[in-house]
Amino acid sequence: MNDTTPLRERKRRATLRRIEDAATGLVEKHGFDNVTVEDICRDAEISRRTFFNYMESKDEAVLGRPPMMLSPERQAEFLTTPSDNLVRSALEHIAASVDDAESEDLEAGADADHLATVRARRHRIFAAEPTVALMSVNRFREQSALVHGLVEKHLENHPADRRLPDQPVPVEAAIISGLIRETVWMHLHRLTHCPAATPERALGLPETGAIITHLAKELPW
Numbered sequence: 001m002n003d004t005t006p007l008r009e010r011k012r013r014a015t016l017r018r019i020e021d022a023a024t025g026l027v028e029k030h031g032f033d034n035v036t037v038e039d040i041c042r043d044a045e046i047s048r049r050t051f052f053n054y055m056e057s058k059d060e061a062v063l064g065r066p067p068m069m070l071s072p073e074r075q076a077e078f079l080t081t082p083s084d085n086l087v088r089s090a091l092e093h094i095a096a097s098v099d100d101a102e103s104e105d106l107e108a109g110a111d112a113d114h115l116a117t118v119r120a121r122r123h124r125i126f127a128a129e130p131t132v133a134l135m136s137v138n139r140f141r142e143q144s145a146l147v148h149g150l151v152e153k154h155l156e157n158h159p160a161d162r163r164l165p166d167q168p169v170p171v172e173a174a175i176i177s178g179l180i181r182e183t184v185w186m187h188l189h190r191l192t193h194c195p196a197a198t199p200e201r202a203l204g205l206p207e208t209g210a211i212i213t214h215l216a217k218e219l220p221w
Contacts, residue, residue, distance in 0.1 A: 005109070009108055013104075013105060013108040014109060015046065015050065016054050017118075018046065019044050019046065019051060020061055021044070021114070021118060022044040022061075023035070023058065023062050024118050024125065025043070025121065028124060028125055031129065032062065032125070032129050032131050032132050036058070040058065040061060059135050062122070062125065063122070063132070063135060063136060063139065064119075065098065065101060066139060066140075067143070067188055068140065068143035068180075068181070069143070070147070070150070071100060071101070074093040074096060074097045075150060077093065078093050078150055082158050083154075083158075083161055084161070086154060086176050087176055087179045087183070087209050088209060090147065090150075090180045091180060091184075091205040091209050092205070094205060095205045123191050126188075140181075144181045147177045147180055148174060151173040151176045151177045151180075152170060155172060155173055179209065180209075183208050183209040183212055190208075
């Protein structure tokens with residue numbers, strides 16, 4: 001734990017971890033539809049009011065951070081930094097955003113084993129719960145729209161980064177953001193459905209993207 005982390009922030013993050021721990025533990029054991037906000041509050045030993053100070057809904061407590069999360073700082077860097085491979089750049093920023101957030105949790109007192117446990121529960125819940133999987137897909141679509149917008153702005157700001165100058169910017173942005181989206185989706189699928197692909201052993205996002213683009217190059221037209 002980083003002693004420079006303010007006490008108030010450490011307490012806030014500790015409460016957040018209790019909520020996520022309770023939500024994922026109960027849902028994995030009893031099923032999403034059989035767990036209420038009240039159940040989570042009782043297990044986490046908090047009030048309903050406290051729960052909604054931290055979470056918008058039960059869905060958020062179970063789903064956790066969005067898989068295509070880009071922090072404001074990473075978004076700004078993506079928009080302002082030229083790149084010869086926007087797919088790779090975006091994937092690196094997405095992976096770094098996740099790492100940054102986890103590092104902040106660890107600095108605020110989180111236990112690495114606990115974070116890994118909650119993450120593993122979420123993968124098992126996504127695989128077993130159609131309702132949760134659908135919520136994840138819907139949220140994924142929203143994130144995809146955000147990434148598409150960022151890619152389009154980047155191409156407008158850095159025309160030298162374009163690879164399809166004969167196509168309109170929105171079309172090239174759609175292709176790039178589609179590759180980003182499918183890479184993240186493939187990465188999540190491996191973590192959720194492939195038991196051997198633990199977070200420690202799974203390919204990283206850029207490496208997964210390289211597999212997809214390699215396949216595209218090999219396709220005859």
